[in-house]
Amino acid sequence: MHFSSTSLLPTAFTSLQGKKFCGLPACQSGSMLILHGERPYWWIKESDNKLPSLNQYRLTCETGPGSPSGHAMVTAAVLCTVVFAYIRLSKARWYKPWCCWICFALMMLAAGVSRCYIATHFPHQVVAGTLTGVAMAMIFLKVALKDVSLKTYILLVIFIPVSSVLTSAVIRMIGLDPDWSIAKAMKWCAESQWVHPDTQPYNAVQRDAGSLLGYGIFVSIARSSRSFQSGDSSNLFRLVHIILSLLIAQVIENIKPKVSTEMYYLITFLKFGLLVNIICLIPLLIGRRKINSDKNS
Template sequence: MEAVHTQGILFAETLQERAMSQEQLWLVVTHMGDPKAAFLLLFPFTYFVSRRAGVAVLWVAAVSEWLNLVFKWMLFGERPFWWIGESGLFVNKQPKVHQFSSTCETGPGSPSGHAMVTAAVWWVVVSSLGSFLYSRTHSVVLSVSPYLFYVSMLLAIGLSRIFILAHFPHQVVAGSITGFILGVVLNRRVPEGRPLLFFFGCSVAMVLGALLLHAALQQLGIDLSWSIALAKKWCSRPEWIRLDTAPFSSLTRDCGALLGLGLAQYWKPGGWSLPWAPRALSLAISAMGLYHVNRLPLPVQPQGLFYGLFFVKYVIVPQVVMVLVPGVVHLFTHRKKKD
């Protein structure tokens, strides 16, 4: 792997050298590929276009991110920004690379979570859109265009992760391929209309599965906090280390979102039936609501409190999108129409 990692560093060095003038663009792209964007941006947008697609996006995002956590714990992938220092190969000649505010993630690096979750959730969107376009136009060229966008987006997000030194190229490729497979498989098994007990069971199973794996690896003498220690050691600025990039943050996000999805379908089975104009209004209000939910400051100490509140935050997300906002919009638009 040493040769693979070295070539990855050289590729990142070349990429930064040639594309540093587009630094802000790469940072925007990497934020678009952040797994939380699937929960806070893509989910509400797709839900108000197609209820089934929205539920599928949330389902696929939660399961694929949880599996990414499991893979990372088992594969122990390095990250470029700390491997440069830990390898000892660049003592005499340091590579000309720079870190950024999004570089210093604390989990292991393989496979790339950004690439994996993005590939999984966007497959739901592009496959649905491609089928819709073909059914309406019977144009192969037009129906293929979403898939070309899909490949282009994965390439851009992968390059952005390499550019900021968060991942090696092989980790991005592995994440993209794994995410694509998960997207295809999970999109066929969307739990639309399943009882609350199903989602509660999934949420509990995710927690117990992750904790059992964590305990088993510790029993084998494997310290799963190794990546956090290396991130803190080699990150250029301490303030770039964020608790919401830690492995247990993604676990609580996934479990909270699935439980929230079950609660939303329990409170309002079938969802609210809205015309296109109220749907657009609901999307706008939901986006503003989730923006403020995401910005809620959480105490980082004690960590148990942080993870508990982080869990609650993502339980709230489906309630806002699927129940609260469309319910209020329906109430006012229906009353206005009745008057």
């Protein structure tokens, strides 16, 4: 999920100037808790069949349930949003949409094959994640989160972790263990250092909640500060914005202190809230500086 969060998301947002990208919430965590999907790298160890062993890699040992594929879901949602927005905004000729969708299909195929190759997902989980991501993009492109009040964002930020805790409680009440996948990852991963809190479902919940809060704060600032205006919309400006966003995303993502699990979740919440807020504010800050320089000249 890290590549989607720290590379695809900043690139998509900056290239589209946030016009169509603001409607992508993340919901894979709840579906993973409910659907209870196995992952190949531990399933093959527990299978009674005489199956060949699978190689494990540094990215193999994810701790959340495998269905649907969160990587495929987020990647499909982001890329599908980019394709829809490009087709609508560019007023392309009849053949360009087909080219865009072919590129989308090839990129999703590459992402899906890579997830299966490292024994993190089964093919049907990748397909389910891709279809869910496309459905998310089509639904939430019609929702303008930039028109939502900060109060609503705060309520959503509270609701997301609370609903996750309640879901876990319900799962325990019916006699199941919501953390079953973490135990299997710890047991069957070839290297213990490959098992990381970043991949736990509750960490994804904090990432989603922090991102929503960061975007909500940005929307509030953009509304209240009339002097803030978006910067130049030229391709050069967008390229600079993408480069800055990717650099900031990588710096923030590399902040991984060795602390308790609860503190790690809090740091994740703050990291992604700060990340989304900074990425959104970059064009506004540049635009304000440009306005001030024009006035002084």
